[in-house]
Amino acid sequence: MRGVSRASVAAVAAIFLLLRADAGLPTCNFPAIYNFGDSNSDTGAISAAFLPIPAPYGQSFFRRPAGRDSDGRLLIDFIAERVGLPYLSAYLNSIGTNFRHGANFATGGSAIRRQNETIFEYGISPFSLDIQIAHFDQFKARTGYLYDQAKKPSDRYNLPRREDYSKALYTFDIGQNDLSVGFRKMSFDQLRAAIPDILGQFATAVKHLYQQGARSFWIHNTGPIGCLPVAVMYIRNPQPGFLDQNGCIKAQNDVAVEFNKQLKDTVTLLKEQLPQASLTYVDLYSAKYGLISNAKNQGFADPLQICCGYHHDDGHIWCGNKGNVNNTEVFGASCSNPQSYVSWDGVHYSEAANKWFANHVLNGSLSDPPTPISQACYKH
Numbered sequence: 562m563r564g565v566s567r568a569s570v571a572a573v574a575a576i577f578l579l580l581r582a583d584a585g586l587p588t589c590n591f592p593a594i595y596n597f598g599d600s601n602s603d604t605g606a607i608s609a610a611f612l613p614i615p616a617p618y619g620q621s622f623f624r625r626p627a628g629r630d631s632d633g634r635l636l637i638d639f640i641a642e643r644v645g646l647p648y649l650s651a652y653l654n655s656i657g658t659n660f661r662h663g664a665n666f667a668t669g670g671s672a673i674r675r676q677n678e679t680i681f682e683y684g685i686s687p688f689s690l691d692i693q694i695a696h697f698d699q700f701k702a703r704t705g706y707l708y709d710q711a712k713k714p715s716d717r718y719n720l721p722r723r724e725d726y727s728k729a730l731y732t733f734d735i736g737q738n739d740l741s742v743g744f745r746k747m748s749f750d751q752l753r754a755a756i757p758d759i760l761g762q763f764a765t766a767v768k769h770l771y772q773q774g775a776r777s778f779w780i781h782n783t784g785p786i787g788c789l790p791v792a793v794m795y796i797r798n799p800q801p802g803f804l805d806q807n808g809c810i811k812a813q814n815d816v817a818v819e820f821n822k823q824l825k826d827t828v829t830l831l832k833e834q835l836p837q838a839s840l841t842y843v844d845l846y847s848a849k850y851g852l853i854s855n856a857k858n859q860g861f862a863d864p865l866q867i868c869c870g871y872h873h874d875d876g877h878i879w880c881g882n883k884g885n886v887n888n889t890e891v892f893g894a895s896c897s898n899p900q901s902y903v904s905w906d907g908v909h910y911s912e913a914a915n916k917w918f919a920n921h922v923l924n925g926s927l928s929d930p931p932t933p934i935s936q937a938c939y940k941h
Contacts (some may be wrong), residue, residue, distance in 0.1 A: 580678065589938035591644045591777070592725040593663035594637075597693045597766070599686070600630045600669030600909060601784075602637040605651035607669035607686060615881035616903050617869060617895040621912050628654065632869070632899045633912030637665070638781075638846075639919035640732060641935055644880055653688075659719045663702055663729060666693040672738040673759050673766075685742060690735055694766050701726065701773065727774040730937060734781040734845070736763070736824070740816060741786060749812055756820055757920035761825045771835045777938045778840045780828055781922075782821040784849040787813030789889035790865045791907040794872065807854050808865050814850075821846055839940040844927040848918045849910075852903060859917065861903050868911060869895045880906035 596602055604630025608614040619626045622633030622882070628651060629635055638648050650658035651666035671687035678685055688696070704720045711717045731807065739759050743752035767778060786792065787810035796803075796810075805811045828842040853864040869880035871892040878884040880891040885891070896902060905911040912919070927932035930941040 571590075578938060585793060586936050586939055588935045589644070589730075589777070591646065591728065591730045591938070593642060593661075593721060593729040594644070594646060594649060595663050595729055595770075595775075596637055596649055596665045596667050596732045596734075597690060597696065597697075598637075598667035598732075598781075599671040599738055601629065601737070602635055602667045602732070602734045603651065603669045603671075604628055604635065604637065604649050604665045604667070606653040606665065606667060606688070608682075609651060609656075610652040610668065610688075610716045611680060618881060618906075621712075621899055621903050630909040631905050631912055631915065632895065634915060635912075636734070636781075636915050636919055636922075637667075637732065639916060640730075640923065640934060643919070643923050646728065652700055654787050657818070659836055660700075660704060660721055661719055663721070664697075665702075667734070668693070671735060672737060673763050674721075676738075676742050683742075683745070688767050690762065694769055697770070699775070727776055730774070730777050730779055730934075731770055731775045732779045732781075733763075733767075736820060737786055738781040740783065740813070742818060743816075744786075744813060749816060751772075753819060756823050756839060759820075760823055763824070764827050764831060765833055768835065771838055776838050778838060779826075779843060780840065780939050781843045781845040783817050783825050783852065784846050785809060786817050787811065787865065787907055788850065788853050790867050790904050793865060794867075794877070794907065806873055807850075809853070817846065828929075837940075839938055840859060841932055841934075841937050842929045844929070845918065845922055847927050848921040851921070852914060852917055856903055860901070861913070861936060862901050864903040866902065867904050867907045868899045869906045870891060872907070928934055 605669050608628040614626050614628055616626055619629060620632050641648050642645045646662045650660060652664045652666050668686045668688040670680055671688050672685060673690045676685045680686055706721060708717050708720045742753065792810055792813060793808060805899055825842050828840050852859060856864040871878035871891045876886040878891050880893045882893045885888055899911050902911045902914045903914045921927060923934045925931045925934045
């Protein structure tokens with residue numbers, strides 16, 4: 562077979578056989594999801610803790626702002642749909658929450674490591690991964706106490722059951738902000754040198770959850786951060802090779818690829834250290850870069866174009882904000898067809914893009930092991 566190595570054929574065959582084998586397994590019955598992450602999966606935490614996310618966020622699906630940095634659903638929402646559970650309530654949101662089927666500890670701007678800056682400087686959340694894990698511990702203890710003290714069944718309706726923690730799905734989508742902070746404060750070599758410590762702290766979080774009874778883990782790698790429109794919008798006359806063939810910052814994506822390589826190695830090691838756990842590493846980077854590099858053929862606009870906000874040479878007004886351009890007040894409004902855009906606001910993806918990603922990762926074709934999320938409870 563010309564142009565294809567035997568190793569590649571063997572790898573494809575192995576994935577095909579494993580997916581066929583998994584096809585005979587019953588679907589996992591996850592009673593809950595516990596999610597940890599940043600704005601890619603925050604369903605209302607940072608909006609509750611600080612300033613509410615304004616309109617037109619949420620307009621395409623929720624018809625109102627819904628605490629999400631998108632025009633609609635995020636990948637975590639499509640995960641909930643796929644496993645038959647309600648959308649996750651944010652742990653930090655005190656209004657209208659239901660935690661019977663899990664909780665979301667992700668907050669916009671979160672990193673794995675604590676960052677020595679405030680959210681008002683560059684949008685970095687104070688709720689780093691270790692704090693999210695502490696929130697989980699507090700959540701488990703306090704809801705358990707309230708469940709035991711309940712006088713009637715209706716008092717327990719919004720509370721998790723103790724026996725569900727070991728059966729739940731634990732999802733992670735975090736690490737992008739560790740890189741974005743690194744790009745601002747470090748050289749590329751310094752950031753690469755920091756990756757083992759970043760992932761060491763990630764591994765500590767997973768081990769802690771395992772000790773608390775967690776068994777099924779679904780772990781997204783980080784995306785092509787150099788392809789975010791916000792990363793390239795201020796670049797003028799770049800040197801040859803600075804941008805790749807899709808207009809992305811090559812050096813930033815190279816660091817993301819190295820981060821993901823070491824994350825995959827970390828997950829492999831965790832599989833050895835946590836014998837009762839099922840850990841699935843999900844190559845979300847390939848899904849995102851796959852859409853960015855083939856957007857037109859998939860029915861999308863230029864992936865570096867931004868749907869929401871005012872972005873022209875004479876100024877930038879971010880989505881949902883007002884500003885002054887040439888002595889005229891301008892509102893950062895939505896485009897008329899967000900379903901055709903990859904980027905919603907220059908930093909976050911549109912609902913249409915998130916749905917595309919979900920369709921390409923939740924079936925297991927980009928996972929290691931190649932397991933669909935509906936069977937992520939099985940250890941391979």
